[in-house]
Amino acid sequence: MATQKLYAGVKLRETRGRLGLTQKAFAEKLGVSLPYLNQMENNNRPVSTGVVLALAAEFGFDVRELSTGDTERIVVDMREALADPVFADIAPPLADLRLAASNAPALARAFLELHRAYRENHEQLASLDEALGRDETLTQRSPWAEVRDFFHYCDNYLDAMDRAAERVASEAAQLGQSIDAFAEAKLSDMGVTLQRTDTETLRHYDDTTRILTLSARSAPATQRFQLLVQLGLLTQETLLEATLDFARFHTPEARGIAKIGLANYFAGAALMPYQVFLEQAQKERHDLERLSDRFGASIEQIAHRLSTLQRPGAKGIPFFFVRVDQSGTITKRHSATRLQFARFGGACPLWNVHRAFETPGRFLRQLAETPDGVRYFCLAHDVSKNGGSFHAPTRRYAIGLGCEVKHAPDLVYADNMETTNPQAFEPIGISCRICERTNCHQRSVPQLERRLSINPDVRGVLPYEMHRS
Template sequence: MATQKIYAGAKLREMRTRLTLTQKDFATKLGVSLPYLNQMENNNRPISTTVVLALAQEFGMDVTELSTGDSERLVSDMREVLADPVFADMMPPLADLRLTASNAPALARAFIELHRAYRQTHERLASLDEALGREDARIQASPWEEVRDFFHYCDNYIDAVDRAAERFASRADESISIRQVALNSLSERGIHVTFTDTETLRSYNAKDKTLRLSSRVAPQTQVFQLLLQVALISQDKLLEATLDFARFQSDEARAIAKIGLANYFAGASLMPYGAFLSAAQEYRHDLELLSNRFGASIEQVAHRLSTLQRPGAKGIPFFFVRVDQAGTITKRHSATRLQFARFGGACPLWNVHRAFETPGHFLQQLAETPDGVRYISLARDVSKSGGSFGAPVRRYAIALGCEVRHAEALVYADNLDINNASAYEPIGISCRICERQTCHQRSVPPLERRLTINAHSRGTLPYEVT
């Protein structure tokens, strides 16, 4: 079998820069000539076996990182950006996009950022946003989207925060729960915790050092909020250092990201990496068993599974997404080749939308994307009660999935006919970049296909994709 050639020039340059080595010194340590290293860094040559071994032995690098990363994400994001009608017929060949993502990832991200600024300005004009008349109005990324992209391109795994959470969780054992460890940690800092009959999940008063938690919510939520507050108080230096590294464009984005990192610490403390990965493999990723084992909600477990990307100890690459009843994506991450639409909703043929129809039940789906990759997708509603009669219920659905080649490791695949090609439902990412010609749920025509329109003939769609 032919060995797949690996072109990873951007990763080589990134590692060399991080180590503050010149090309000459880096080449010496890798055992190659300076011209050869230069060719590899510019993707004119694939990474040789000698270099792969040297990277592992000399620098302890997880060599699987060479063939993974954010290139596919960048390609997917650029394709969606270029599907904007403003680009009309200017869609570059897919090969050019892949070359850009591999050779010039910073340029690719700048292009995506530029389009986002354009889109937001266009939306402001369309809605006559009063901000256009203010002196402090400025074109910048939405803080929420900026933070979302930060986690997206970190592969949803923050190593320093994850390991700190794992060390904190090691204080818990059979005699003391993680809940008590969190309470003790706060108590050691003079913080008093009370449980109050209120709609507010968590409220901390720094002046009197009182943390108030809602007694209406589920025990898992209470523990999670305890751990989140522990992160904000005991891990502040670590969180701030991580935020400094991210270099957010606004104070709002930095503040949102800090909450995100605190949430990350809480989830990683509740489900510490090593123990959780081991249990996930033992239980064959049964979400309910994992939920009972770690005292976490189904959504928390599914989200945590999508973060198991520690170098040298990776779990199955999962995608994870949460949508509301309108189909809007409120959380998204993918460690797989499947990427979600940055704008708009998810493909309507995906089983996550049907989860609202069957509350309390898991839905299984075998799906195939236009690139021919096949997935197993698991969906379930995760509606959240307001805690009292008449209180509004927040309704969401989540989906968790992976490529079908991992089927043996998933209990949910046991009754699926994974070898039957007709069992796979065709799904896409976004209608504008989906090339399927016969989709009965298509909302807009694909950008890269011509249309045939016949006023005297009508099928499922008012046009034919040719």
């Protein structure tokens, strides 16, 4: 198999800018000529092995950063956007998309943002019922999508927030206290009274009375997490607001949703502090149940935290993490891998995460291959969230966690699986709208960039055939 050339011009320019070096000085440090560096920074030439080694030797640079980041995510997102019929026959080739993602990521994101706005407005208009009349709120931008994309392009890792939470966890450890006992004491010192009552509301804080109420019906892990969320909201206000200002959200609603997301991030990072959690995850070979017992967190919280271990210089396995409801709608998604999830619609029906609802309490394993030939190890598990009483509804989800198969030996769940057997891998895709497979028995809609031919006298797996235009 040919070695894939590494083009990382944006990363090289960012690194040089961070170091405050001119092109000439940077070239001298890397042992290359000025024209050669210029060509690499503009992606006219791939980054050589010598430059990779020099980056590590001269600057202690984590060379894995060169091959990760936004480029693959942007390319996948642009491919999906360009599959929209509005672009018809003008979609550029994949090579051009890669150049745009590598050389002009800000422009590529602007294109994605424009297409997202078009899609949302188009779908809103298509679903309007004349009987409802005009509703101005329907034409507003979706704050959920804006916040989702913010975390998506931050690689789901926020260094300042993560380190602030780690300091809190370290302070608790130095005092010999559990993180929840430390949080209760900290809140008490701030004049906050903690109550646990029989209520369906998970958490309620009254700023006037300084009373924090947690639901006694919820699981201990949920109570612990919500306690830390409130600690983050009250003790990290400056950091929270600075991060929100940096993100430049377009609506107050998006800013409010993001603030909750950041507080949740703080809670997870305080409950599972980065370095300690990374070491334990490696030691336990990423056994979710053992990590859940060790950190007093839920299976979902553990899986989500594993997907955030992307600290420069101390990265964990690049995982994808997703949560779906019973209709197949994705309610949480993040990927540090090349596998990206559809921005519109649900996940591929061939993926094992959908089967988790059929086998509650079990971990389902799957070896899967995407149309681009990349192979993954996938783990799925159902997650039920009881309301705490007979009449309270039970919310049911399934979570998926996975990584490229080359990391499978580091996962206890991959033991005894035929990871070297090509026949053991099931074909999966991202979304039917952009999936290239022509003979999938679960296809719901044709690929948008394919031409269809329909013959009423022939019925194969699909009632039509797809051809390249």
